[in-house]
Amino acid sequence: MHHPGPPGPCGHPLHPVVRKLSAYGPLKTEEQAALAGLGAGGQRVDGRLDLLVEGAAPDSAVLVLEGIACRYRHRVSGARQITAYLLPGDLCDPDLVHVSRMTHTVGTLGPCRVARIPRETLAGLTERHPGIALALRRAKLAEEETTREWVMNVGCRSAIERVSHLLCELHARLQTVGWATSAGYDLPLTQQDLADTTGLSNVHVNRTLRQLRLMRLVEVGGKRVDILDLPGLQALAEFQPDYLRPADG
Amino acid sequence: MHHPGPPGPCGHPLHPVVRKLSAYGPLKTEEQAALAGLGAGGQRVDGRLDLLVEGAAPDSAVLVLEGIACRYRHRVSGARQITAYLLPGDLCDPDLVHVSRMTHTVGTLGPCRVARIPRETLAGLTERHPGIALALRRAKLAEEETTREWVMNVGCRSAIERVSHLLCELHARLQTVGWATSAGYDLPLTQQDLADTTGLSNVHVNRTLRQLRLMRLVEVGGKRVDILDLPGLQALAEFQPDYLRPADG
DNA sequence: CGTCGTCTTGATGATGTTCAATGACAGTGG
């Protein structure tokens, strides 16, 4: 069982933000150092905790260092829809300069380590370091593509395809920040969380996971995802990872 | 029956881009003039025509002046998912500087009038006119919120709620650019298009529209949407238009 | 050791899909 030990159990001893943004553009040594400095104020927080609540005026961005957070909203009926995952290295929300009121909530799923970045800090960073600014814009573009991919997912894929696609996306994203190997990754989510993400019921998510296990593609359980057959899983999901790197050729 | 006569059948004789961006921030007279100049190169194009195809490297942005276009993608099974609508005044895609290959296709639904904006023109515009740059960033923010709202829509709403919500969103967005009144708006889409948007089958969209008609909320047919009971429709859809103006208080 | 949350499984039923056929309508060419 993996234990989240900084700075990532498998890979370079690098800050997740540096790893993530480096994937979107070259960063100078001083830019990497400036980014790594953001992790200094990291706080450990529990799971199921709201960091930015719907309706509030955000005063700072949130940087995820470890764990998994998400954006979500509730319907009046009580149904919850998760609209994005925030993984280590993800920054939410760089554009808060323009937002007066949050239209959704940002909260942790499992236990996390997060840092709050005041808007001035963020603004100074992008002004002084053009490489960071460029990488952030590309990362944001990838985030938009990802949301569109989620529309595809819930809009026109079957249950098993949705779950498979989600597992593939998490694997790809976690791998770039050093929190996943080809064997799998830790996933501190409940099946209800997966249901709220994929637009399925918790019961049906359970049955879908069982089916994936019987198909010898992937085993999900115990807060852990063990990948048995990555090509098979990706084929089932029609997973095309290029949407995660829209700036690449 | 409304006929699309420039510059919009109901409202100020203003360019749709000016109307749209003005909603996101004040524009100086010279900025409005610069924006209106973008419409000069407008071309009439047929419906069901692809403007930017998946996989290609975009060389220019597309500005919609009249009609409705969309972003979409096909699955290998042939199923299509529409991930966004592009209405008059919408610009796609201001950030093409960072995109090397399109991950989805942009095409018209009904007949349109569109203008291609070379990246240099766009870059010059935002450099010289800070008001335009700010409004564009806010418009993009609204676009992101809209995509998240679509995830909500297909993820956790029933068929009638999805269709109602879509009709409400189109009404609100078209109204700000002068192409809708409180009575309704022209909608040159087939029921299959609505199905590909909402993640339903064309047959079920048909039945859902009939139900909405029987409920005396809205009548959709003949390329036209006649709104009978806007508050009722919005209530059914739980429509909260604030996601279209994330920068407002 | 009891309690709570989560996972698991079965049974039942609602919601929405698929297939198929018909009707309405516009465009086209004779």
Add this chain to the structure above:
DNA sequence: CCACTGTCATTGAACATCATCAAGACGACG
């Protein structure tokens, strides 16, 4: 002017997928 054609809308019937309800098992934690 009228048949011919194709697209879109509409409806019925059978079916599939997935949700809901309910109950038990399991594990973590006080």
